[in-house]
Amino acid sequence: MQKQVKIDxxxxxxxxxxxxxxxxxxxxxxxxxxxxxxxxxxxxxSDCNYRVVKNTLFKRAVAGTPMEGLSALxxxxxxxAYSFQDPVAPAKVMDKFSSSLDKLKLKGGYLEGRVLxxxxxxDLAHMKGKDxxxxxxxxTFHAPLQEFMRxxxxxxxxxxxxxxxxxxxxxSEG
Numbered sequence: 001m002q003k004q005v006k007i008d009x010x011x012x013x014x015x016x017x018x019x020x021x022x023x024x025x026x027x028x029x030x031x032x033x034x035x036x037x038x039x040x041x042x043x044x045x046s047d048c049n050y051r052v053v054k055n056t057l058f059k060r061a062v063a064g065t066p067m068e069g070l071s072a073l074x075x076x077x078x079x080x081a082y083s084f085q086d087p088v089a090p091a092k093v094m095d096k097f098s099s100s101l102d103k104l105k106l107k108g109g110y111l112e113g114r115v116l117x118x119x120x121x122x123d124l125a126h127m128k129g130k131d132x133x134x135x136x137x138x139x140t141f142h143a144p145l146q147e148f149m150r151x152x153x154x155x156x157x158x159x160x161x162x163x164x165x166x167x168x169x170x171x172s173e174g
């Protein structure tokens with residue numbers, strides 16, 4: 001690789017890594033092409049990115065940054081999965097694939113200034129994603145309004161039930 005290409009790659013990596021919400025590091029050694037393609041498809045569906053990086057270029061890109069602790073994970077064939085939006089999404093996809101593909105090994109990850117070990121990545125993968133949390137929050141906001149509307153409807157509805165029962169009792173008497 002030419003020196004200028006390496007410099008450009010490092011600069012592009014630094015720019016990308018500066019924006020990530022979460023990053024997962026994995027060893028993909030031994031995966032078949034169709035397995036990697038399936039993984040890439042699932043990563044894209046989750047609005048994440050997957051990239052194979054040269055270890056030395058990655059180490060240079062993270063030197064002097066909070067991600068520098070990840071350098072120890074970059075030995076052997078290494079791929080990264082990352083998201084700019086949802087920190088849980090890449091962990092979910094990589095965990096799902098690592099459990100179904102024995103050759104895909106999670107090495108660790110990075111989240112909010114912390115380097116994660118493989119167990120922490122698995123824990124992250126089992127957390128609720130942004131969409132699930134938004135739905136729960138919306139339901140929480142919506143529940144008091146629903147209850148209030150039920151209470152408002154209860155008075156007139158009970159009054160109608162009373163009139164209906166009175167009407168039936170008057171009809172059976174006559």
